[in-house]
Amino acid sequence: MSRRADVPAPSTPSTPKTPPRQHRPAWLRWLLPVVAAIAAVAIAILTPGLRTSTPPSTTLTYSQFLSEVDTHQVKTIVVQSSGEASGTLNNGHDYNTVIPAQAGPALLDRLEKADVTVTAALPASGPSVWSQILTWAVIIGPFLVLFWWFQRMGRGAANPIGGVMGVGKSKAKVFDTERPATTFDDVAGYTGPKSEITEVVDFLRAPERYRRAGAVAPRGVLMIGPPGTGKTLLARAVAGEADVPFLSVAGSSFVEMFVGVGAARVRDLFAEARKRAPAIVFVDEIDAIGSRRGGSTAMVSNDEREQTLNQLLSEMDGFDPAVGIVVLAATNRPEVLDPALLRPGRFDRQVTIPLPTLAERAAILAVHCRGKQLGPDVDLQVVARGTPGFSGADLANLANEAAICAVRDDREVLRDADFDAARDRILLGRREGSNVLLPEEKYAVAVHESGHALVAALSEHADPVAKVTILPAGQTLGTTEQLPLVERHLYSESYLTDGLAVRLGGRAAELAVFGQGSTGAANDLAQATELATKMVREFGLSAALGPVGYPRGGSMYLGGGGAELSSRPFAEATQAAIDTEVSRLLRQAEHRAVDLVESHRDALQRLVELLLEHETVDGADVYALVGVDAPTERSGSAPTAIVAPRRAALISKISAEPRERG
Template identity: 45%
Template sequence: MSKENNKKNNSNLKFSPWMIYGLFIVMFLGISLFGNGFDFSNPRPTTLSKFHQYLDSGQVAKVVFTNNRANIFLKEEALKNKTHEKVSKDVFGKPNTKGPQYFTEIGNSELFQKSLEEQGKKDPNFIYEKEPESMWGEVLSILLPFLLIGALWIFMMRRMSGGSGGGGGQIFSIGKSKAKLFDEKTDTKVTFENVAGLEGAKEEIEEIVEFLKNPDRYTSLGGKIPKGALLVGPPGTGKTLLAKAVAGEAKVPFFSLSGSDFVEMFVGVGASRVRDLFKQAKEKSPSIIFIDEIDAVGRARGKNNMTGANDERENTLNQLLTEMDGFGGNSNVIVLAATNRADVLDKALLRPGRFDRQIYVDLPDIRERKEIFEVHLKPIKKAEELDVEFLAKQTPGFSGADIANVCNEAALIAARKNKKAVDKQDFLDAVDRIIGGLEKKNKIVTPEEKRAIAIHEAGHATVSWMLEHAAPLVKVTIVPRGQSLGAAWYLPEERLIVRPEQMLDEMCATMGGRAAEKVIFNKISTGALSDLEKVTKQARAMVTIYGLNDKLGNITYYDSSGQSEYNFSKPYSEETAQIIDKEISELIETQYKRAIKILDENKDKLNQLADILIEKEVIFKDDLESIFGMRPFENNSNTKAEEKSDEIGNSPSESA
């Protein structure tokens, strides 16, 4: 066991350049101190005249001198004299028999040497020696300031270049690649089995891995290996997870790094790191390079000409384009990249030959959400009666990361309640927590405000219940959550295309809260902020994006390339802008009046629903059925898609 522990301790020792600097300084100090005859005899200074007195009286046994200093060694008999009592002991208090006991400065070394020669003729036991002058002290005094300045400079450059350690931590290797090489022995291995859903994306990626494993299967028919694949999709959909699965499945070297790792404060570092990265990958080919968040260096060139200076990011992009498909060629190195901003990438980067495939990783549908739940529920102690398909229906529009968060939040909620297993209610509470925020039951709300909030939310519920294309209600609550004072949860149908009547019904239901305040109190409040924000976006989309307005006709001002954000002018005239503003306002006001009409016809039921809401604070679909009856156009054939919440509050940051 001791040998194993020693090996572990030795393996934990890490080499640092500061060890070399410290070793040099210690060496110089040692040479300086010991080179000048440093000892512990504690010699005392004396004058040249007194030295000659000691010499003439025969008290001196030995003299060792240089050109400007003499060390004087007294005889043992002389040390017993009280005159030399102070020099008879060394620094440790022991008898100073070895010496020297005194030292003196020499004016003329030649005259001093003649006096010693004369004493040697008188006393045969007298010894004198001349030592050469040591130069180490002067060398040290000259070099030490430069060494300290150099060490300080290196320390500052290390700090500016990203700290210690790694390829970019050293000033002499700042241009080296920061890519991490995947190690199957130490790194957590992720396989395609850990990636639920994403069948289309997995199929494309698996084919690339299969090509690396069995290239003859494709090359025998004349096919070529794809040079690159770009993973595009919303945040949290599993782009990086797919890359981790490739690293775990492919039996080839896998280099991974972020797009921001290329860019430093020094000019030319990004291009140098790109060259070094591909050099390493080519040496270990066939290999895979994964660049996460490639939009950090891959943005379209020529969009920031106002700076008038050399753009380090563009230089890095140019080098990346050359390495991926330049004159020198790039064989057996596949580049994977991920981004959620493909619209801002340079067109030269997206062309075939660089990124041959663009794989869109979309939000999961209900079937894929069920598979994702099954993956994340494996480590959780769940109740036996838990229905995974029900959870998939209750989490529409959720990404894989959101579902992982739901499972973790449900486990924390169950643990907070001291449960032995996570059940259905814990997951529903977790969904509410993620969508609406944390419950604030202790928030002070006056009875008048509580009545207004209940009327507002009951208005949403009433209008959505009466409209055919409005999303079916799940529940309504007036318990404050996050920054909202109340919320209504819906479970909309999953639609691949949306028709104008469906959008208008949704807008009308959204305006139901403010319309209810107008109908009951004949007053409106600031509580409809999130509703207004949502309905304005919908109306603007109908007019300017989808071409659903009769007055403007079949025209859109949407730019899918994302380049319009760099333009300072609008793609339409001032006259058209006035028409757009007028049409948006008319759309919203028409649906607002429509909501008021529906609520006027059902005013008694609206008050009844608000009373139940004030009493229970949370009502569900069953409560609406008991008041309004079944919806005449209830449609259960459609698959549910995404869950939305409609909130009431006073903060601009509230979500609709």
């Protein structure tokens, strides 16, 4: 899917440029001298007072003071208007005292007779030195702050958003000299996607090889796939393998509450990439900024996300292919992306990363089991066969849950039973003991699950029975597990018809044994009705309706299905025909299930007794009870490890879903 572009001019491989050195702001240069000057002035003012030695001072009562005056021991006195007085004694000591207001002229006459030098002091002096400094700081401080603010604003005038508090700076994480530890060895499987992305990395390493053939690197590579398939992991592996700078950023980090911030951060991101060219830019969850812009109903296109997308489109068009900048992006919602973003010249390649195949699941499990001790009974190929439809993240969780199960039993070695319990924990929920059920409920669950297993074992095109249990787990009271022998691209009508019968096998057993149904078949009926509706509406498997299809809405990469279309694309008569055909398919499946159960009533009873005794029965025992050979890989069928099911576009995990009760 790559497109041709202009042939770059001959050039030698460019080396990563060192980013310019960041200079300190100008105000930092004069901040230190100003602080030093203020400190020097304060020291100069306070030092004289500190240097003056103060003689010892004595506090006298008024009576003691009069006695000292009468004995001619007082040399001087300074009288304050408040009545406080201080002075010097003949021995050189200072003294303090308080003169009452009633002393009057008699005290002055007494002091005059004793030859005391009397001085009248003015009212209290002005504020202290520290209060003066604080006052000047309060007055001058706001002007200094305003001066600094206007200086910063003036420096960022060319880029208003980027100049204020660094809001417009890109939040990209740059891997320049230190690479992530993840490599392509940590990404099992996906040979095709890895080869395409490796080709891009190889172009940045040795552009002259492609230049000689007239080839240029694609501007962008978009990775598309369901959640958990390893798109971000693959990008980290590219960063670990590449010998060029790698800039990683999330799509949501471009959008903030300020208008214009997203566009400014896009500009800053590509400016950083140009400084470090050749480089790789990775945008994770690009649908956060790459959604479709307003259509014909939008009167004004001034939305912040649209501005950010417009800037991204402009930047991807603006750089020269010879510079060596490649944009990697990942999303699981390609249907919401703007068509202008997907056109050639922007994202030239779209790499689909599907759910892993059987062989890839086994390889992924091997990666996630590194550092874990596996028992001799653990076969990762068997574990992989029991996890159809699992993504890489699901498999990582499976290996971790298996290790947790081993720790619960005080073991360090993982057994096959640990993986089996971990799979049930992920699909169904925590397994409870059988004592949560009443005796009659336990018997009813055994009958119900025996019906599922019996019909599945007697249906030629149904997936083999792997295990039957009546131990509650999550919201299910019992489970019949079916695991496919091969992974299919397509599902035949006979396979789907057998699937309907298996889903209704539990209800058929209840009708045969108890003569009535129960609420235990509610989930089975919902699954069977959904499958029958798809057979009629989407797959064209109804003779009455004919070869027409009315698919549901929603994204195929989010697990299939989605919400119902807002407007029904068919008439009322067509809806009535669909309802009639769905009912017909379900009734035929129920009649067939009841016939199978009635004709094998003895095998059903023995299976019920076996479940009540052991609570869990292996699939091989089920086939032995009904007298049918356990299915093996059919002759002429493809090997079990070559293709992956495209279940999202057809039926989500038809054969992997456990049959639930309750």
